[in-house]
Amino acid sequence: MEKYHIKLTEEETELLSKIDLRSHHSNHEEGHAAYLGNREPILALLTSLSARRAVPEVRLSYWNDPNYRSGRIKGSRKGLFERNGCTGADIYTHPHFLVHLRYFLFGSELPDDVIKAFEAKVGNPEWVSSSDIVPIGNAARDLTRRYGLDIADAPEEFFKLCLDMGLGLSTAESVMRSVKQVR
Template sequence: MIQPDFALTPEEQKLLAEIKFKVSEFSGYKDAQRNGKTVNALVKSLLKRKAIPAIRVKWFTDPELNPGGRGKSRKDIFDCNGSSGDEMLEHPSFLEFLFRFLCGPDLPKVAITTFRAAVVGYGKVTSGDIDGLRKTARSLTRQYQLNAHSAADDFYLLALECGVWHSYAESIRETVRSVR
């Protein structure tokens, strides 16, 4: 089961336990609809009490934090595809964003800890520190044999969560994307 990195209310825990995060687990259309309604209820509860870390919400809603989004946020892309509001929250494609709202970057725990320690080691990250952080992210991607494309976006989110300026985080993302 998914383990959020912040506290849920008992009702939210119950909702989370009912959610299937893999579309392949759905047993049909009605199951997908039920799952979507449960996701909707959970997200609304989390947003109402402002439980989701602010940077994760901003990562989803701010066009500036969506490299390669051509001026659109991740939320805007749902809107452009005809899914907004409840439809967006209930769409199976929203599950990957729900995971990141709850747990943050989808990386091995040891990779997250190692990268966070590297950022802390630099103190306030400046342009002179980025090369070291890019090397750390690249090395972790190789060490844990991560898919470079998806790991790039997760290291980007991780860098943002660590307080790294978005342009520097984008540089880290591009470095990880180039891993072969």
């Protein structure tokens, strides 16, 4: 949904057109060629976005703040790259960074109909209270089932959507936990 896309300059749009944003390739050679071709444009795009502070603060927190990540291993998403020996510019050109780059640029990777239905259920995020968390989580879980979303990815994508909508971190975590219960 373009509502959550960040506005790019002409130069940034041109750089983006040179980036292969796919996470999976049909073979190793194709993947390696994409990795080599992505290095320069990714770094140039991120430099431009950073210079004009175009990436929303909540998305940067998602990347940098350990509180925005749950899991067995503690640390931020960026910290996990560093923990695995990937540092500096290599983090941003690593193929596993592409999922984060897509989030920086486009927001959650949920179908538009799911986003619209979830937004309708939430209403004005400023009015959401703790008593709304269970019904909002149930709605996200129901949408996951109704649209046949991948249960491995849906919890994280709803978490991202909640953050982008302006819901608090604890609400976003509750929604994510609710979606994880889908069987």
